[in-house]
Amino acid sequence: MSASGLSGTEKKVAFSLASVFGLRMMGLFMIMPVFALYGQHLEGFSPLWVGIAIGAYGLTQAVLQIPMGILSDRIGRKPVIMGGLLVFALGSVVAAMADSIYGVVAGRALQGMGAIAAAVLALAADLSRDEQRTKVMAIIGMCIGFSFALSLLVGPVVAQHLGLSGLFAMTAGLALLGIVIVQLLVPNPVTHAPKGDTLAAPARIVQMLKNPQLIRLDAGIFILHLVLTAVFVALPLDLVDAGFAKEEHWMLYFPAFIGAFFLMVPLIIIGVKRKNAKGMFQVALVILLVALGMMAAFSHSLVGLSVAVVLFFTGFNYLEASLPSLIAKFCPVGEKGTAMGVYSTSQFLGAFCGGLIGGGAYQWLGATGVFIAGMILMAIWLILSLGMQNPVLLKSYTLAANVEGTDQAKTMAMELSKLAGVAEAIVVLEEKVAYLKVDEHFDLRQARAVLGSVN
Incomplete structure (x- = not known):
């Protein structure tokens, strides 16, 4: 095990999913610094429609974000992620072929329908241990920030040489590359992380x-x-x-x-x-x-x-x-x-x-x-x-709980709450997990003793 605490699999998961997330976010962000300048040839161009085109993805993302996460819990994370990336690529193609600003708006809205954020984060949680999950999420978060910075560099350069159509075509290619990464590099989860942490x-x-x-x-x-x-x-x-x-x-x-x-x-x-x-x-x-x-x-x-x-x-x-x-x-x-x-x-x-x-x-x-x-x-x-x-x-912990009934779950939660350093504790019978918020005085061994030998 490395000094970071991440296993080889967790590193692979973190960086491959961060790449998928980053490629997709670049596709969304690259248009921002250039559309008002390079979209002036489009039929129907006006500042109002420029703003709608830039922000159109946000409406469909907002509507579908939570439902797509829930769907991933039912049919699997990978099918939802790859399907979302395919929809994103299709939206990019629609925008690339558009000769009016209304077509670009339609393409951007379709891009947003590939709402995979919740499913990606849930998959990252499924493939990481409780104590390392925060680090995996941090790597994904940093990659999103880097993708925004890179889009400010790449967007104007691509638009200069290939125009808006070329920029949208590139975003379609990035989405397809994301599908390849998910299929070939991301392991298949065998269990789901506790829902309270992810969905x-x-x-x-x-x-x-x-x-x-x-x-x-x-x-x-x-x-x-x-x-x-x-x-x-x-x-x-x-x-x-x-x-x-x-x-x-x-x-x-x-x-x-x-x-x-x-x-x-x-x-x-x-x-x-x-x-x-x-x-x-x-x-x-x-x-x-x-x-x-x-x-x-x-x-x-x-x-x-x-x-x-x-x-x-x-x-x-x-x-x-x-x-x-x-x-x-x-x-x-x-x-x-x-x-x-x-x-x-x-x-x-x-x-x-x-x-x-x-x-x-x-x-x-x-x-x-x-x-x-x-x-x-x-x-x-x-x-x-x-x-x-x-x-x-406070730190957050999600620990497996050897719990069989409602009364036992309530007793465990009460005992956990009495431990030094525990600010909040809840035991969820259906998920067989305990969620804790703790300070620096918390002793993990005491909590594991309360929860049983499953940890």
């Missing part, structure tokens, strides 16, 4: 929406991706107006994204050392407010826009990285799958609304109107964050 339970969704801490985070990811999508309706056109040739936009986006990644590191370090995640969260929101304000104020200044882009990505990177971990900290024990399902749905809905609002605002108010709208939304999020609790640093 949304429809009956619990209303409960998640009533949780004041979770609803703040769900509203936050909605606003974050709304603003991101809206900004990329207006920003490319603003850069051209400021004298920055569209063929060279990658020379700003990619270095800015990478530089912003390093700039966010101090926020993470300070938040951990001072145990003040809430404070750093609010600092990131203020950074985004400043960035959007600079975009509005310096719309014709290349220097001003460049600084604004670096600041925007700094705040975005920090929030995008920290929100999922905050969801895990605030969600009730054993409900991570449902909490993440609501969170992901909010994220995709934000992307759709961002395209709609960004395109409409640009058409009627210009780029400055888009950035001011973004500032208003960020200010609302900042106000919402005032009621956010500073999360307690």
Whole structure:
């Protein structure tokens, strides 16, 4: 076993599924920095329809995200993932062949119907041990961030040489490559991970929406991706107006994204050392407010826009990285799958609304109107964050439980709750697992003793 604790199989699972997720996300993201610039030849082109085309995938993703995850529990993860990638490739072909913006919108909506996020994460959970699952998920998360950065580089370069049709054709190829990876490199699971960790339970969704801490985070990811999508309706056109040739936009986006990644590191370090995640969260929101304000104020200044882009990505990177971990900290024990399902749905809905609002605002108010709208939304999020609790640093465990009846499950849960360091404990008879949230005083051996010899 390596120092990381991951077995050879778990490493293979983590990096192969991260590649699949990354290839698919690149296919979605590559259009963002280029469509407003390279789609002007399409019939029906207007800023409003540009925004709808960029964000159309978010609506179908939001609608199908949870149902596709549930379907994967019934017919298997791999069939759902490969079927979703095939639908994504088909949507890419439809968009590539379109000669009107309406055809591109249809293709993008079809791309979104290949909603595989829940199934991919559930498969990763099925193929990893409880104690290593967080590391596997972290690798997949980092790959998603890297795919976004890479799309800012690759999208403008591909569009310059192959045009929009070539870019969409490339996304179809990436989806087909993902199918090959799933088929040849990802092992077949023999068991399902506990549902509470991986998949949304429809009956619990209303409960998640009533949780004041979770609803703040769900509203936050909605606003974050709304603003991101809206900004990329207006920003490319603003850069051209400021004298920055569209063929060279990658020379700003990619270095800015990478530089912003390093700039966010101090926020993470300070938040951990001072145990003040809430404070750093609010600092990131203020950074985004400043960035959007600079975009509005310096719309014709290349220097001003460049600084604004670096600041925007700094705040975005920090929030995008920290929100999922905050969801895990605030969600009730054993409900991570449902909490993440609501969170992901909010994220995709934000992307759709961002395209709609960004395109409409640009058409009627210009780029400055888009950035001011973004500032208003960020200010609302900042106000919402005032009621956010500073999360307690707790670890989550999912342990097998040697339990045979309801009374025994209740007794086990009571005994686990009495152990030192246990903040929350629940034993689920149907899944024969115990979900725990614990602090640094927790002794895993004591918990295993309570749960029986199955661990």
